[in-house]
Amino acid sequence: MNHFYNPVAVSFGAASAEAFADMLQNRYALVERVLVLTRGGDVEKSDSLKSVMHMLSKKETLLKEVTLYNPNCADILKLKQDIEPFGYELIVAIGGGSVMDAAKVLSALQRKQVQTVAQVREAITSEWYRGESHFTPWIGIPTTSGTGSEVTCWATIWDEECGSKYSVSDVRLYASEALILPELTVTMPMRLSVATALDAMCHATEAYWSVHTNTITRVYALQAIKRIRRTLPLLIEQPDDLALREQLSTASVLAGLAFSNTRTTACHSISYPLTMLYGIDHGIAASLTLAAVMRHNLAALIDPEKLLHAFGAADVDGVDHFIQSIYNQYGLPGRLGHYGATVEGIRHVVSLSYTKGRMDNNPVNLSSEELERMLVSLL
Ligand SMILES: [Fe+2]
Structure with missing residues (x-):
């Protein structure tokens, strides 16, 4: 079938950052709690992110460094347990593919109660999220240039224990917006x-x-x-x-x-x-x-x-x-x-x-x- 569809609103370059922040402010005016996942290294303090972080400062935010590479089921369980009490309504992912993949999995599984790695594995492999009515919206701000995760609707989760790699995939996993700042990749x-x-x-x-x-x-x-x-x-x-x-x-x-x-x-x-x-x-x-x-x-x-x-x-x-x-x-x-x-x-x-x-x-x-x-x- 010769058909193309992609719903992500993409803004490009530091000159767009202020308008991007305004757009987020308007679109998520009613959102109170925002989970900010970052790759670490104080990337959120970058000059080019000033207006976005200023907008987020008006919300209640939980900033969580995700220093994961190729996240696996155990990583997702730990991350989920760490942030669960916060009750986030929006996720902002500032990082490479692993950070954005983590955001997608949290978006799909936010409401799933899991206590063990086996339960995370089961939730992913059974595609539990398919029947879920609510996916947490997420915004992608990539700090690498390659993954493309900010405009795709799936995440890769690794499972070394079982020698497998899983895909968490759903059309609702597209980011709502993406901001591309080449400065962050330098x-x-x-x-x-x-x-x-x-x-x-x-x-x-x-x-x-x-x-x-x-x-x-x-x-x-x-x-x-x-x-x-x-x-x-x-x-x-x-x-x-x-x-x-x-x-x-x-x-x-x-x-x-x-x-x-x-x-x-x-x-x-x-x-x-x-x-x-x-x-x-x-x-x-x-x-x-x-x-x-x-x-x-x-x-x-x-x-x-x-x-x-x-x-x-x-x-x-x-x-x-x-x-x-x-x-x-x-x-x-x-x-x-x-x-x-x-x-x-x-x-x-x-x-x-x-x-x-x-x-x-x-x-x-x-x-x-x-x-x-x-x-x-x-x-
Ligand atoms: Fe790839």
Whole structure:
């Protein structure tokens, strides 16, 4: 179906922050208690957030630092128990993907009574929230440029205990508003800057070829890839350059919009066990198979030359070369073996790579034998 929908009101840049704060004041005039989740490091004291924090100072607020990376069921239980007595009516998430994912899960499960990790797991895997009449509204202010979580309606929760990764997904989990402030991304460590940009590049590319691709998604996707391709090689020399950060923040939102309607495909599906078993950063893990999966999907792509052109490449080898050049430039290992993967380990990766809604969203079927051969070739 060639259809696109996204309800998030997006404001961009520090010059929009005051109008954004006014909009929140009007829209949430009757809200009294606001939960503010931050990534820590006093990010809420940033100059560009002054007007938003001033608006929030008129409310009763609970500020909670969420220094989580890839939150799991136990993290959610602890966070939920910590904040439960506050009775929040609105959540403001100022942080990266993990902070925004935590906001989404709290939004979906605020009214669910849970005392144990098993009960959190059950609430997520049974999709308890589907029958819930009220989702707490939330606002996203990303401090990284890659996740796109501020414009998607799902969150990822990890479960190392069960070797699984869950999706909390519902159309009511879209943020009501998002404020994109590239200034907030300048202090990101370089490795995180690169990993998140590669994540956005995969979101855009996978959205482009997804089973659920559509005309609007492909326009957003190509624009996102072009921006990342032009900008990422320059960031190493000028990490403080706001114009470069603006390009990457824009690319991240465009990629987020693109895959908000399609979700991801094989590269993300394979990345989850790579992250869980070998600790590879999410965006890097997704990018490690991007060129190989592109080669596998090539015959099924709509306008493949447009996708290759966005990468500045004439063929898939050119895309592979670009990705490898980014790894080399930033000192990142480009082979699975460098992260500790072995031939035997690959079989385990393959067994965990078939996430429902991701692998079956790939335009060309990828059998476990084909995947094993692909991953062994990337050792
Ligand atoms: Fe991702």
